Amino acid sequence: MIPRDHPRYESLVTREKLVEGVKMGITTLQGLIAHGRGEAFDYILGEKTKDFALKAEKTAVAMMLLAKHPVISVNGNTAILVPDKIKELAEILNAKIEINVFHYSKERVAKIAEFLSNFGIDALCAGDSELEGLSSARRIVDSRGILIADVVLVPLEDGDRCEILKKNGKKVIAIDLNPLSRTARMADVTIVDNIIRAIPKMIELAKEMMNMSQGEIEEIIRTYDNKKILSEAIDGIIGYLEETRRSL
Numbered sequence: 001m002i003p004r005d006h007p008r009y010e011s012l013v014t015r016e017k018l019v020e021g022v023k024m025g026i027t028t029l030q031g032l033i034a035h036g037r038g039e040a041f042d043y044i045l046g047e048k049t050k051d052f053a054l055k056a057e058k059t060a061v062a063m064m065l066l067a068k069h070p071v072i073s074v075n076g077n078t079a080i081l082v083p084d085k086i087k088e089l090a091e092i093l094n095a096k097i098e099i100n101v102f103h104y105s106k107e108r109v110a111k112i113a114e115f116l117s118n119f120g121i122d123a124l125c126a127g128d129s130e131l132e133g134l135s136s137a138r139r140i141v142d143s144r145g146i147l148i149a150d151v152v153l154v155p156l157e158d159g160d161r162c163e164i165l166k167k168n169g170k171k172v173i174a175i176d177l178n179p180l181s182r183t184a185r186m187a188d189v190t191i192v193d194n195i196i197r198a199i200p201k202m203i204e205l206a207k208e209m210m211n212m213s214q215g216e217i218e219e220i221i222r223t224y225d226n227k228k229i230l231s232e233a234i235d236g237i238i239g240y241l242e243e244t245r246r247s248l
């Protein structure tokens with residue numbers, strides 16, 4: 001039991017959830033390593049949703065609001081960390097939820113589907129089609145979901161699949177705390193924020209933006225520049241490190 005007044009309570013609870021996820025066969029051991037890398041970046045970003053993340057979150061919501069077939073892709077880390085929030089976001093944006101994992105087995109996908117169903121999510125996971133040009137298991141997709149999607153939200157992604165999704169004509173929104181990653185540089189919109197903050201923030205934005213005109217939403221997308229956002233994220237890290245050094 002982690003005491004509520006522990007200065008790193010939030011971070012420790014998140015770790016516990018992931019460890020529990022491993023015990024349940026939902027999250028992988030590799031997922032724990034990936035989370036550790038994410039935590040390190042979050043630390044040097046100040047563990048807050050910064051302005052560059054907010055701009056990307058707003059654009060991501062705008063793209064999903066205008067999409068014909070928006071899909072939220074869920075892996076083992078996302079499933080365990082934010083299942084209820086994913087459901088809420090998908091409902092507001094009228095998006096489908098599809099289970100798509102790197103470390104694939106039918107049993108694991110079934111476990112994730114069962115876990116998500118406890119939150120009222122009927123996740124797509126038929127695995128009845130494949131994305132061409134990708135050798136990892138992430139090529140296995142659902143013909144009602146990612147295969148026909150025009151916009152895909154992919155939290156904690158690997159660069160290869162991001163590239164293939166783009167080659168298949170999809171707009172890709174990544175959530176990745178590492179602004180230097182291949183995924184971050186490959187995606188159309190990169191949200192450099194922790195998934196546990198990013199999804200709730202997107203829900204808040206989606207509620208605000210739902211009643212905007214199409215023209216206003218299009219303008220948000222038109223004026224967005226992902227390279228600029230990544231460069232602001234890197235500046236954010238440098239700024240945070242310098243500020244911390246000055247305060248020593």
Ligand code: PTJ
Nearest residue numbers: 030031034035038075076101102103156176177178194195
């Ligand atoms: O469940 P599976 O089988 O699909 O596997 C999932 C992992 C995460 C193991 C797999 O996709 C993987 O290996 O991912 P990578 O290539 O390590 O990339 C994960 C990225 O997510 C890294 O750049 C991390 O910095 C970032 N990341 C980790 N935790 C978070 C995060 N970004 C946002 N929020 C987090 N909580």
